Amino acid sequence: MRIVQREQGWFPSQGVILDHAGLTMDASGTTWDLNYAGGPVSLDWEMMPIQSSEILAATVKYIADLVRTKSAKTVHLTFGILLKLGNSASFSKADRDRMEIPAEFFSELWQYVGRDVWEMHYFRHWYRSCVDRGCEAFSAEVAFELDEKRIPGRLKGQAVLSLDPETGPLNDLEITGLLNALRAAHNRKTLLLDEQAALWLCIALGPNPFQAALLREQDVEILTEGGQSFIQIRVPRTKKPHQLPRTEFKTRKLTMEIGQRILELIEQNRHYREVHGWPNEAYEFPLFVRRTPRPDQSTGPMAQYAMHLYTDDFTLLVERAARRLGVISPRTQKLLHVTTRRLRYTFATRLVREGASAQELAEALDHTDLQNVHVYFDIKSDIVESLDRATALALGPIAQAFLGKIVGSEAGAVRGDDPRSRIMSFDKRTEEAEGLGTCGEYSFCGLFAPLACYTCVQFQPWMDGPHDKILHYLLVRRDRKLAAGCDGRMVAIHDATILAIGDVIARIEAIHGTELA
Template sequence: MNKKDSFPSNAISQDIDLKRTERPHPKGENTYWDGDTLVYVGIKPIRMNRALSHFSPTMKESFKQNTSSFLKQGKYSLYSHIAYFERLRTQLNTYPTTTFNAKWIALALTNSSFLRVKSGILQFFLYWHERDSAAISKDALRLLDDSASTKMKRRSVLSDDPEKSWLSDEEYEHLLRATWNNYDCGACSTQVTLIRLMSMQYARRPVQIAYLKVGDVHENDDSDTQGLIGRVVNFPGVKDRTTEHDFRDSKFETHPLADHLWDLCTIQRREVKALYEHTLGLVLTDDQLKQMPLFCSKTQIKAAQQLINEHYQINLLENLDSRLFHIKRTRITRILTWSENTPNCNFIADKPLGWLRTKPPITHRTGRTMIVNATRMRHTRIRQLARQGVPKHMLSHWLGHTSERSLESYYNDPPEIARQLDDAMAPALLPLAMAFAGTLIDSEDQASRANDPNSKLEFARGSELRSVGRCGKHSFCAITSVPIPCYRCKHFEPLVDAPHQEVLEALVQRQAAEKQPLKIGGQRNLLMPIDLSADIRAVENCIARCNARKAERE
């Protein structure tokens, strides 16, 4: 008997997944195309509807597929990738085309922004050409490769532009005081203050500050391989070519943490923990908290929670270390430029700080509001350390550089060289350079401007003002760094019997205060304290001259 095998028809629908070979859904990827919009999950979308409108369906599909696979190589960071395709979109909007040929490349290269990132765009075009030779011509690739990059502008660190070069010591001090004063009066949150101080102290890039986690601030024991014991902060490195990913995949840069920054980090840890627990609706263990960003906001937490649950569809508690919880580097940048006073860790609706607008101080070099940014902070801090005599190899390691070559400009410091020459010649020139240059008077009647009350110079002693002499010049002196700045001026006419000794004591006390350690709530100390030694010597010289005059009168 012939037996014919048979299978129930419903077995096919039950045992075979007919959708197994369906096009994968974009969820779970860090980037994906939503129509003609290139979405960078948790960062931003790039809408390219207009830019791709002249492409054929085949060309458009090829562009999208190769764009996605190009990023997955891991050769470029998400932010670099965004820069390349934003510039490409701009040029496609300006010069619509159906294909990439030499004529289109020539037009695109007239744009300086496109020219700045042309090396990255060239790499994408080469990658695309290997997989679809019809997308871009060889002549276009050759022209893009042969074209010179944008002309290198004069580096800001070498510039004498008061709005671009490194900050002077006086500007740095004013900015430091403004930062602390805003925090003390409640105009800035702990988070905003700590971000600005981290930049001023360590000169780290905004992305490094954005990627900090709570666990990066801790106390080291003697097991640390870098030999740092005590309170430290581990900054995630960037620009490491050996990394496979963009997020915290580079070598870490460990630095000691001063007491005042440790105290602020302790407050920030407490505030951000309360923010996470309130927003996520759970209680975090100490290990879980260490995985979370040191700086965050309620909005960022909610957005990350939604993407983890709905886009990636993964367990929230197992992914607390996700980059999605970290605030964007652009927010850090705006905080450092003082254009924003948020985000903060407040989650109570009636206690926002966003409406407050703080500004950096006025700079004496321009008479306008000081321009502050991460680049100026980096140049300033490196210049300060170079002037302290830190060797290039140590400063290179401190900055996370692999080469000392990039530090040459910081050691090209004519003003500092002049200062060192002055110090070397000081023993021979000190009697002349620091000598009191004014003219002694026995009474105010002998002054050049005896009838001008504005010429009187006074010294405050408690609530009493005591005259120390007269000014013999009809002008305003702007160089005022000490209580009585005139002892080195040739136009100063000191009274022989004035309380010059009290002025000296005030200067000595002020000089001693500069050497005191920085304390929160106390007098602020600069990286390089004010040097009043020249003024002290001039007052001492004046006192000696006055004593000699008194002896003559007797």
């Protein structure tokens, strides 16, 4: 980056201005702190590679206008792209010699940005805007020439289209493994409540991390209809760059399982406040809360967000929680890489597979138009075409589909002395019921036994149980659906259970092998 020598009083102060949300921002000095609820965002004009006072004044006024009309993220992105101006020899010469900026600067920057050619839109808009301001260093003829150039848009959806195993949407087996591990972590108390709640919301609602970081306790409601209670949450909309944060919401219903985790987190937050106090009454109560106020927003127009996580903090919260679960991907045979972006991709692809229209998907993702959702309708299926016993036994342990505990017999199981805890299987051929294992859950369970038991952390399969029969039954049903041309979702509906049974059988065979040795 070109180093620019500055003279005293070189910066053209813009005073205090109102940003796009109507909040005050100090634009008098060389550092502009933008009002952004997602984290600290600032512009350092000392870094701008412009020496000419005329070009600098036009550029400063251009950015000030963007502050008034665009979101903080857009302003920050534009400023960052303009910092690359110093990589054009033609621009640097014109800037140094106080000459008109020639069209060559555009071609040089085009070569410099390489694959990020979409950035040229920002250089072109900046040049055109400075021409409109009457700055003599900018030529109307050059601006017209730039307007005639066709600039490709930003490539989108590559990770989704390719179903990339590291960055694309999770497949059915991966998301099932993640859910099973998440439920087991709650029972075993191996994840913090904020980690559980963050993962659950990302899986169930697919929010971007900014939306999640903006959530507050007041957004969660318990309602009753027809004698039935349910929990809903108001998710802030963030695709409206001209508005303040938290001015529009989308209300989403939560399952009781997810809602309960959210309520537990709120109760934990309230208890913490009672014990430790609250730094300032001007600070609102976020759902995902910091322990100390944000230094960049402890005062001023954004003070209400002082106890909210930064967007990056929420992203790290989700990633840390997923790592602690230790789920292994059957595709890569490595620790499952989970990010908020991947969970958002997964949420969208599953909605499409369940029959959502483009309009419904855009609404669920909080998009204002349909241009960014069509990629989800073009991806290939991630259904496993064939699955047999050998594959199930090989993939089952890798996928960690089974989370319970294998016991030698009923006598060695938790609740083994309670006949009501037995999990039975009915053999249609012999018309006899056979015992598979024991349920360690003391409360009522609404799951469909015995198939749902294999992916439950409370299930204790017996070593001599007829697990191979259940596996054979599911594999035969799967093959019949596949041969009949059934929808992929119907073919793979029990794949997680098949892998869990394969895991159980593989473990039992390993135990027997150890005993024989």
